[in-house]
Amino acid sequence: MSAIDALPPLREVIATHGLSARKSLGQNFLLDLNLTAKIARSAGDLSGSDVLEIGPGPGGLTRGLLAEGARKVLSIEKDARCLPALEEIRAAYPDRLEIIEGDALDIDVTARLTSPIRIIANLPYNVGTELLTRWLDPPAWPPFWESLTLMFQREVAERIVATPGSKAYGRLAILAAWRSDARIVMDLSPQAFTPPPKVHSAVVHLTALPAPRYPADAKTLQMVVARAFGQRRKMLRASLKGLAPDIEDRLLAAGIQPTDRAETVDLERFCALARSFNA
Numbered sequence: 251m252s253a254i255d256a257l258p259p260l261r262e263v264i265a266t267h268g269l270s271a272r273k274s275l276g277q278n279f280l281l282d283l284n285l286t287a288k289i290a291r292s293a294g295d296l297s298g299s300d301v302l303e304i305g306p307g308p309g310g311l312t313r314g315l316l317a318e319g320a321r322k323v324l325s326i327e328k329d330a331r332c333l334p335a336l337e338e339i340r341a342a343y344p345d346r347l348e349i350i351e352g353d354a355l356d357i358d359v360t361a362r363l364t365s366p367i368r369i370i371a372n373l374p375y376n377v378g379t380e381l382l383t384r385w386l387d388p389p390a391w392p393p394f395w396e397s398l399t400l401m402f403q404r405e406v407a408e409r410i411v412a413t414p415g416s417k418a419y420g421r422l423a424i425l426a427a428w429r430s431d432a433r434i435v436m437d438l439s440p441q442a443f444t445p446p447p448k449v450h451s452a453v454v455h456l457t458a459l460p461a462p463r464y465p466a467d468a469k470t471l472q473m474v475v476a477r478a479f480g481q482r483r484k485m486l487r488a489s490l491k492g493l494a495p496d497i498e499d500r501l502l503a504a505g506i507q508p509t510d511r512a513e514t515v516d517l518e519r520f521c522a523l524a525r526s527f528n529a
């Protein structure tokens with residue numbers, strides 16, 4: 251296995267700094283630097299981009315991002331134990347790594363980064379979906395980022411890229427497809443991590459669209475989709491009954507049969523239905 255930089259192997263870093271993994275922080279570390287470099291490459295050419303990384307931990311992916319040429323990496327880590335190990339990486343890549351100690355859910359970093367910005371992270375599973383939803387639903391579109399390359403549990407990754415008619419299709423797939431092109435670019439078995447999680451993982455790459463795929467008001471679309479999938483086994487004329495007295499007419503006008511179920515309706519028709527409430 252070839253070294254990607256002159257820093258010590260990650261097992262040594264973990265032993266030196268006493269970084270035993272904590273479940274409460276979703277710590278499943280990637281220790282194979284060739285694998286972290288491969289994840290960095292799956293985000294595309296990093297040379298002209300700033301990268302936001304959430305949860306660098308002992309820094310395996312951080313090192314991959316820097317070795318692959320990211321212009322600048324800004325890493326936010328909640329676990330203060332990791333900071334000395336990250337400082338060593340910073341010293342090896344002068345002026346290219348900024349580290350912030352804190353909770354990624356509380357910190358707005360946009361002012362510290364210059365476009366184009368990519369977000370690349372082996373996310374802590376407990377906050378992954380929350381962060382993705384925030385990045386896909388900012389106050390204004392297009393967002394501050396060009397692409398997201400994110401590790402999720404395989405089951406969550408499937409929900410992000412799901413298409414109508416599949417069991418995984420729901421709110422997350424609709425939000426992702428409305429504003430991005432999303433695809434799974436890598437599968438990882440539990441053995442790729444230390445300690446191994448119980449489930450398989452996958453890396454999803456999402457590219458921001460310049461404008462949403464179909465016109466609709468974001469809040470209205472989310473409200474309609476949340477109602478529709480809140481009772482996904484019900485026909486839409488029943489699950490959406492409370493939205494308007496003429497819901498059946500609105501469904502038909504949007505190209506949806508009132509007897510259809512949410513999981514069979516594509517994004518374009520959900521957007522048409524949402525527009526009927528803002529007309």
Ligand code: SAM
Nearest residue numbers: 275278279280305306307328329353354372374
């Ligand atoms: N990037 C490292 C790797 O690939 O080996 C670690 C990934 S581990 C799955 C998730 C990391 O996110 C841990 O280092 C954990 O301490 C950190 N973390 C957990 N919750 C966080 C939060 N709310 N904000 C920032 N970092 C967090």
